[in-house]
Amino acid sequence: MRSTLTPALAALALTALTGTAHAQSSDPVVVSSKIDTEGAVLGELIIQALEREGIPTENRLQLGATSVVRSAIQAGEIDLYPEYTGNGAFFFDMTDSPVWNDADQAFETVRERDADNGLVWLRPASANNTWAISLREDVAKANDLVTLEDLADYLADGGEFKFAASAEFVESAQALPAFQQAYGFDLSADQLLVLSGGNTAATMRAAAQQTSGVNAAMTYGTDGGLNALGLVVLEDTLGVQPIYQPAPLVRESVLEAYPSIDPTLEAVFETLDLETLQRLNADVAVNGLSAEQVASDYLDSLDP
Structure with a gap:
């Protein structure tokens, strides 16, 4: 969540990417993620949920640290990745603001600020990775x-x-x-x-x-x-720490091309409470399963 790469490595990662700034309905949605376990799990959930709804995707998971994926989506090199609401404090130079200690305010703040960048925050999970x-x-x-x-x-x-x-x-x-x-x-x-x-x-x-x-x-x-x-x-009942809820972050033009992305991913992310995400991460980090298999099994469990 908070790892970093040097500007040189970030530039190298971006150079390796290809893409266009404007989406068409025939283009695959380029899905990425950060390089940690949770990034892989959330990224696979996004890819497989979209594919099950008939939305074509391109897998660019585990791209790099926050700075890398943030730069890539701003450049239009990737279309969608899971981000954390609390990172808005750094994106918008608002680290001293109390809005990050309230889940609803944090989400509304990043949603409104990133709208100016042509980026749309979809509804976050309730899990808090702080x-x-x-x-x-x-x-x-x-x-x-x-x-x-x-x-x-x-x-x-x-x-x-x-x-x-x-x-x-x-x-x-x-x-x-x-x-x-x-x-x-x-x-x-x-x-x-x-x-x-x-x-x-x-x-x-x-x-x-x-x-x-x-x-x-x-x-x-x-x-x-x-x-x-x-x-x-132990529950932080006074909200001392900033809220870091994972949410899909998507380019506005891609969402316009594939409007069903929103309800499709909301149906998945609304199920990701703290214990559920802990368990999915453990299946990869502790039990040795692949993020692809963990995501597939979980989505199967959500089917009526």
Whole structure:
């Protein structure tokens, strides 16, 4: 979601693409995605859903990081890809705006701003792939911990807690300090295991294996390994973190050529709640299935 490539690599990726800026009804819809697991899953869902409705597609999945696919759709080199509402904060230089902490406002903002760019945001999934604090499921159940408010009460009562996170998460004003300020708790140094890098696979593994007494981890909301490793996301009831809901982003001219894209993809994305997207990601990242097979099986399950 937040990975980057150098301008040179981005330019190279774009050079390798072909396409036109204007869509005709006979042209295939060029579908792309970011290079991570969730990008592959969402991209395959889009391609296969469109193909099942008789809309021709061209597969350009796993193209690159956010900057690459964003540049490609603006240049008309790709037509459609899954993007996250919260990334509008960076697209439109609005990182200090509170609109990103509200799902509806975030969606309306990106939809209105990108309309000027000839881009249309379709209805997002309810799943939120944002920074989160996750806890071992056994600890959460034993102590009735569902929300971060519950966690604050648990900590105030002296509950056992050790948190694995990246240095960025611990130090960034928008991450752990924001959670602590909003919910009124303060983790001491001996309650933290700070790991180099920002790989949530490492933090989740530390919690699952109880490395150095760790029972909680920095994660993203839709991380595929959560269920497999026995971790649960504690709900951010105060909306501290920006909302990152995945949504199809399509060029306006392509949507005009294929208006059925909208209802077709809405029918799929409206089913993608947090647990569902976690499970689909896990089928790829943990169980070793291909994104193509996972998408096919899921769409089959949606058929009446």
